[in-house]
Amino acid sequence: MIELIGVSKRFDNGREALSNLSLSLPRGSLTFLTGHSGAGKSTLLKLLLRMELPTRGQVMVGGANLAQMPRRAVPRYRQRIGVVFQDHMLLSDRSVFDNVAIPLVIGGYREADRARRVRAALTRVGLLDKEKQLPTQLSAGEQQRVGIARAVVNRPAVLLADEPTGNLDPELSREVMGLFHLFQQVGVTVLIATHDLELVGSFGDRVVELADGRLKDREAGDGPAS
Amino acid sequence: MAPRPEATVDARVRLSAPATWLLHHKLACAATVSRLGAERISTLLVMLTIGIALALPGLLFVAVERVAEVTERWDGTPRINVFLSEDGGAERAARWEAMADVAEVVYQSPQASLDELLAATGFGGAAFGAAMDGILAGFEGNPLPAVAIVTPTPAAAAPARVRALAVELQKEEGVEGVQVDLEWLQRLQAGLALMQRLTWGLGILLAAAVVLVVGSLTRMAVAQREDEIRVLKLVGGSDGFVLRPFLYLGLIFGLAGGFAAVLLLALALAFIGVPVADLARSYGSDFRLGEMPWAVALVLFGGGGLLGWLAAMLTAGRQISAIEP
Ligand SMILES: Nc1ncnc2c1ncn2[C@@H]1O[C@H](COP(=O)(O)OP(=O)(O)OP(=O)(O)O)[C@@H](O)[C@H]1O
Numbered sequence: 001m002i003e004l005i006g007v008s009k010r011f012d013n014g015r016e017a018l019s020n021l022s023l024s025l026p027r028g029s030l031t032f033l034t035g036h037s038g039a040g041k042s043t044l045l046k047l048l049l050r051m052e053l054p055t056r057g058q059v060m061v062g063g064a065n066l067a068q069m070p071r072r073a074v075p076r077y078r079q080r081i082g083v084v085f086q087d088h089m090l091l092s093d094r095s096v097f098d099n100v101a102i103p104l105v106i107g108g109y110r111e112a113d114r115a116r117r118v119r120a121a122l123t124r125v126g127l128l129d130k131e132k133q134l135p136t137q138l139s140a141g142e143q144q145r146v147g148i149a150r151a152v153v154n155r156p157a158v159l160l161a162d163e164p165t166g167n168l169d170p171e172l173s174r175e176v177m178g179l180f181h182l183f184q185q186v187g188v189t190v191l192i193a194t195h196d197l198e199l200v201g202s203f204g205d206r207v208v209e210l211a212d213g214r215l216k217d218r219e220a221g222d223g224p225a226s
Numbered sequence: 227m228a229p230r231p232e233a234t235v236d237a238r239v240r241l242s243a244p245a246t247w248l249l250h251h252k253l254a255c256a257a258t259v260s261r262l263g264a265e266r267i268s269t270l271l272v273m274l275t276i277g278i279a280l281a282l283p284g285l286l287f288v289a290v291e292r293v294a295e296v297t298e299r300w301d302g303t304p305r306i307n308v309f310l311s312e313d314g315g316a317e318r319a320a321r322w323e324a325m326a327d328v329a330e331v332v333y334q335s336p337q338a339s340l341d342e343l344l345a346a347t348g349f350g351g352a353a354f355g356a357a358m359d360g361i362l363a364g365f366e367g368n369p370l371p372a373v374a375i376v377t378p379t380p381a382a383a384a385p386a387r388v389r390a391l392a393v394e395l396q397k398e399e400g401v402e403g404v405q406v407d408l409e410w411l412q413r414l415q416a417g418l419a420l421m422q423r424l425t426w427g428l429g430i431l432l433a434a435a436v437v438l439v440v441g442s443l444t445r446m447a448v449a450q451r452e453d454e455i456r457v458l459k460l461v462g463g464s465d466g467f468v469l470r471p472f473l474y475l476g477l478i479f480g481l482a483g484g485f486a487a488v489l490l491l492a493l494a495l496a497f498i499g500v501p502v503a504d505l506a507r508s509y510g511s512d513f514r515l516g517e518m519p520w521a522v523a524l525v526l527f528g529g530g531g532l533l534g535w536l537a538a539m540l541t542a543g544r545q546i547s548a549i550e551p
């Protein structure tokens with residue numbers, strides 16, 4: 001589903017965040033992306049979201065080559081990618097409900113289905129009672145969970161998450177991870193960037209470790225291999 | 227490839243492309259309206275600013291068009307006053323009716339001219355009769371000449387033909403002078419043409435001002451909401467989707483401004499209509515500014531909306547496609 005072939009990313013300031021990285025994530029796999037701060041985890045996710053283009057190499061998602069994707073095709077591509085951001089990126093002037101509903105509005109879901117799906121997603125992250133509140137009235141962990149609800153609400157083919165448990169206590173973290181596994185089980189390809197090695201260790205999934213933009217692949221447990 | 231989980235239910239829960247497009251428009255419009263509703267005062271100020279900018283050329287246009295309309299009606303009946311030197315003019319003048327370009331000749335004796343003058347100047351009343359008699363006593367008899375008022379046929383009513391006819395009449399025997407009632411009309415028409423151009427010029431300038439005002443307002447709104455735009459693009463919103471609320475912002479500013487312009491113009495016409503009619507009456511005219519023409523109201527309203535939409539499209543469109551998440 002996700003295929004990186006010899007990918008390098010050098011920013012305008014000369015900093016090379018990723019160097020000759022090759023990686024293959026099959027459909028329906030769940031992969032943790034770890035590495036020290038500045039290792040290039042967020043950069044890799046940005047390439048997959050086509051927020052950045054690789055300096056060299058190929059980034060393929062679902063058969064599409066992102067480097068060659070025309071600009072006008074990008075929105076439709078992103079509609080199939082669920083993403084949880086490191087800084088959750090909620091709209092501060094819209095209610096929790098409206099925030100979660102955005103991908104459904106963009107995708108043209110019927111109003112009744114929007115409401116049903118938003119409530120289902122909010123129930124999954126335990127925030128159904130907060131649907132009318134503004135994001136600023138929520139704790140950091142709650143905001144993070146709203147971000148997760150928005151990422152999964154339209155059942156994307158690929159789910160990317162950047163530090164999705166950064167602001168959650170261990171119990172909530174485990175719940176969120178359980179949620180991600182649930183999506184994996186229905187065929188969603190999940191990639192989670194995280195520092196939380198304890199969390200990584202407690203599941204038997206594949207772990208990809210980055211160091212200075214290079215691969216330090218290590219298999220953990222019996223997760224699906226590339 | 228395994229079927230995506232949502233593929234099986236897609237058709238039942240998702241709208242068709244046109245319905246989605248409509249939904250996006252509806253939501254964008256509603257969002258913009260509620261945003262503006264939360265800032266009523268500044269919205270009202272913008273509306274008035276645009277309204278004044280549009281009402282000004284509107285008023286000028288209505289006034290100039292009304293004057294042009296009235297002068298066009300005069301245009302059909304130019305007259306030539308032929309001053310005759312001596313007696314026997316009546317018969318000579320009557321013969322001119324046979325000329326090809328002449329429709330009618332009305333002979334007016336010196337006495338009739340005097341009566342008309344007295345009536346027109348208001349000196350005919352008893353109070354002034356004595357004074358006028360005194361003035362006239364300075365002359366030997368009636369100082370006014372006999373006049374033949376020549377009306378050209380409608381076919382010969384064009385200024386050039388009338389002038390040619392006047393030259394011809396000038397050559398006739400016993401004609402002392404010819405006065406064509408045309409110069410002032412030509413001057414008025416030249417003046418009107420100038421005013422029409424000025425109106426258009428002013429209209430274009432002020433329309434540009436409206437575009438600039440709405441453009442800078444939408445530019446500010448986009449800049450203020452850059453973070454939101456970034457988020458919307460990241461979750462799959464197209465440039466068009468992101469742009470739409472700002473287009474509605476421009477459109478609503480423009481329509482509201484156009485509406486304000488219509489109100490202001492109607493108010494102005496009512497306000498200066500009475501003194502204009504009084505002024506015209508003092509010149510013996512029944513000229514009226516009249517009511518607001520519907521076409522003008524429609525152009526102000528629709529034009530305002532169009533300008534606003536255009537301004538938002540030009541500024542926000544480029545701005546938004548430049549925002550890379
Ligand atoms: N827009 C940018 N311009 C220049 N350099 C950048 C840019 N974005 C990231 N970098 C650099 O690229 C490197 C990798 O950054 P990245 O954000 O991918 O790290 P990370 O692994 O996500 O770190 P963290 O765990 O702290 O989030 C860093 O050294 C960073 O300074």
Ligand SMILES: [Mg+2]
Nearest residue numbers: 041042086162
């Ligand atoms: Mg990061």
